[in-house]
Amino acid sequence: MLVFIFTLIFNLLLGFTVISPAEAFTCRDYNNHKIYILSIKRSAKNYWEYRASVIIDGVRSPVEMYDCRQRVRIGSDRNLIAFGEDDGGELICSFFKMSSPTETANKKTPTQEYILNGH
Numbered sequence: 398m399l400v401f402i403f404t405l406i407f408n409l410l411l412g413f414t415v416i417s418p419a420e421a422f423t424c425r426d427y428n429n430h431k432i433y434i435l436s437i438k439r440s441a442k443n444y445w446e447y448r449a450s451v452i453i454d455g456v457r458s459p460v461e462m463y464d465c466r467q468r469v470r471i472g473s474d475r476n477l478i479a480f481g482e483d484d485g486g487e488l489i490c491s492f493f494k495m496s497s498p499t500e501t502a503n504k505k506t507p508t509q510e511y512i513l514n515g516h
Contacts (some may be wrong), residue, residue: 423486425474430454437492449489465490 424433433452440446445466451458462471463486469477470486480486 423492426481427485427488430483430485432488434485434492435490436460437489447489447492451485451489453483453485463489 423469424431426432430453435450435452435457436445437447437449440448445464447463447465448460450460461473463469464471466479468478468486468490470480470484471477478484
């Protein structure tokens with residue numbers, strides 16, 4: 398019983414200090430790197446911008462902004478860093494389908510297409 402309690406306490410303490418892959422939003426192998434996306438949020442104002450926190454090969458990065466239009470990430474110190482092969486910027490930008498709000502608004506549903514074609 399004592400071993401069980403010790404193991405339980407040890408696991409609880411260890412669980413708070415290490416981020417397990419199960420807590421990640423998604424995990425991908427990308428350019429020979431293991432990338433865990435912990436959080437990702439698309440900007441409501443600028444659809445090409447994302448705020449994301451990632452773990453790349455076991456190293457956690459703070460929340461950074463990824464500008465998919467200019468292909469740069471903006472660090473917490475506001476420096477622009479061009480996407481590289483090992484930073485996951487392309488993965489972040491490909492996570493959601495890139496479409497502008499006007500493209501989405503002008504897109505017809507199958508029912509609308511059916512009606513427009515004279516059926």
